Amino acid sequence: MELDIVSLSRLQFAMTALYHFLFVPLTLGLSIILAIMETVYVMTDRPIWKEMTKFWGTLFGINFVLGVATGITMEFQFGMNWSYYSHYVGDIFGAPLAIEGLMAFFLEATFVGLFFFGWDRMSKRGHLAATWAVAAGSNLSALWILIANGWMQNPVGSVFNPATMRMEVASFYEVLFNPVAQAKFVHTVSAGYVTASIFVLGVSSWYVLKGRHIALAKRSMAVAASFGLLSSLSVVVLGDESGYLTTEHQRMKLASIEGMWETEPAPASFTLLGFPNQEARETHHIIQIPWALGLIATRSLDTPIPGIRELVERAQARVRNGIIAYDALQQIRAARGAENVPASVREAFEANGNNLGYAFLLLRHTDDPRKATDAQIEAAAWDLVPPVAPLFWSFRVMVGLGFYFIALLATFFLLSAWQKLDRYRFLLWMAVFSIPLPWIAAEAGWIVAEVGRQPWIIEGMLPTAVAVSSLGITQVLLTLCGFIIIYSVLFVIEMTLMVRAIRKGPPPEADLVGPAPLPNVAPMRGILPAE
């Protein structure tokens, strides 16, 4: 990667976003697990469930605070590093971010103080309400962030305004109910639930292996296994791809994920493994499963799936259309005032305006898109191919891990139901060593989604390369190094504190199993271990 302002800004965004996303999935899932545990406590009155809530709450706190701290960066770096992007789409993109703060983050952050400090100050039900408010707040937060991100992937409900040189909202309803955003929300929060479940499962397994805090550990495993199994099924079944293939670039993303350069006759086969080569424009040593891709992607046997070459071919037409739109835009702006614009120019802009972004792709190859040569148009169309190998591999890592999580969580669900959680030590060790895997899957998923969006920052509308701020390379390098240093130090501190808190375990009183349940509450046998 060359050290220009665009790649440095991208590197900085990727680094800060991936780092922020180390803490977010655990917050999303653990907040709900805490709320479930405390609900059981309030319903059954058994003190051990309160101790469980407090113990996992301590780990939640260590993680939560870094999510909050690194989220601060996310809120401001669009303006810092992506100034033209902020101007160009702030009218639409800013709204969900602001609503996230107002509707979700306030809820989460205000009540998290009560979660930690309010145990002795409130009634049981009052405190439970605070815990659920934290869980609701963090999950609503994810909804609004993914509405914003979904719009970058599928920019519905908006229109370009030549008078302000930016995109403006045309239908807020469409932005809210963007199918890509909805699919992403379900996929992402479910992935967060799986992350937290495997974290709880793994840490509890370690306690069981060491013969410590058995009562607390087994109950935690029961909650984690059942909640996690449901969530892992939802991650895969309601996978990210469900809302997909509605736009041309999503087809490009799919073809790149598959390393599929040529269009395959229907039904297309799924490439299990292979080695994509971007320069040679082919994928070597392919192992394929016949029919599978056609079935997954089109839910039919006779719809062909276009390959990269065909999509690039089609894109050339859009670049040419974009040039017409670009030319019309220049004339509209030169006319100074809508009343001076000839009708033919306005019509040309209205007919081709949705391809304007394709003309911006030419800015990498020529200063004036209107004078682009055929070779430059072809080069711009080839720019539309995202980096194939990273997508290809990240996707396979993510999906492979997804299926592994289902198997692991289903196993522990059955063990918990049969009350044999401590029977198989190798399974417990497997759970312990699985703790980092959901994070790998989540980061891989982020790479699939966001690297797959390249070269666009707003799909089909604005290329990443024209969206950056007018900054000097030194400035961006300086902040990039600054973030790397601060974040690395904090990461080491966080991990140390987390490991210490886990080693220390809950306080001794947490191991005492509480009084028998109230007579009017049926014991929850089967899923939960017997008292």
Next chain:
Amino acid sequence: MILHTLIDYETLRLIWWVLLGVLLIGFAATDGFDMGVGALLPFVARNDVERRVAINTVGPVWEGNQVWFILGGGAIFAAWPPLYAVSFSGFYLAMFVVLAALILRPVSFKYRSKRDSARWRNNWDWALFVGGFVPALIFGVAVGNVLQGVPFRLDEDLRSFYEGSFFGLLNPFALLCGLLSVSMLVMHGGGWLALKADGMVAERARRFGSLAALLTVVLYALAGLLLWSFIDGYRITSAIVTDGPSNPLAKQVAHDPGAWFANFAVWPWLWIAPGLGLLGAALAGLALRTRSEGLPIIASGLSIFGVISSVGVAMFPFILPSSIDPRSSLTVWDSSSSHMTLFIMLVVTVIFLPIVLAYTAWVYRVLWGKVTESDVRQEAGHLY
């Protein structure tokens, strides 16, 4: 959707200008006392128990308070996209320093008391100091620069170019504003500690807080005087279109000595704002000296309201004037979101801001009462 035309564009822009002020004041009035406590920490608390008393007065609320900052960023992005785009990329390195300090702050609160080591705790206490002092200073410096005009220009595509440097931000007037901002928030933090802490911590907070209040009065008056005598304001010289498209380049702007006081001449009742800024700080100082419990924080809150709104009304309709290309200046009339976005965001705000204020008030009520040294010694309520 035709609904958004219920309120005309001009009115919506005005409302969002007021809401921008509400957010900044909300941020300074809530997160401000956290930062003030952070900046006061080395002075009011001399041993670990005292430090924990001070820290735990803000322990349960700083997370919620900090959302005012995040929401401020989000709301500027949504309602004033050009302001978001120009200011944060322009003040790039200053912004990074603010972010770095604000990243340290949450971590310090949470991690400080997780280990017994004195060195560990001392380091985090310094991080809390930095997390309070540095952002307060830089926010003030930024306002000081905005009042003088910021060296940016927009090209025909509305891409912004910033032609200043980080050290250029640190000019005398801006530094004065930075110190004013620090003393204002320290006064506010002192007021908070007087209300929520006890013993020596509250005692010292009163002393340093009243000192900061005095400093606030002096620095604010001095800044006003300098603004009056030496700093040119800006004035729109072309016809003012209040409901046109948000394109700053459509107007003409000139430097104009005294322009920052023109609004006060047209609407003399606006003098209430600077009046509150001065009187509030004076009252806070007196109340801290007379050992009043609740009055100092209310008075310092009024002072914050007065100081911030006085800057807003002085510059109106300017939000971010450009010193090198005045017509690029961002004003209320040409740097907002579209009519529809402003309307939708207003609806969301009208529904959710009262809800937020209601549950925040409830949380503060649940947490009512002083944090004492014996609380901290007994670890009551899972303190930091």
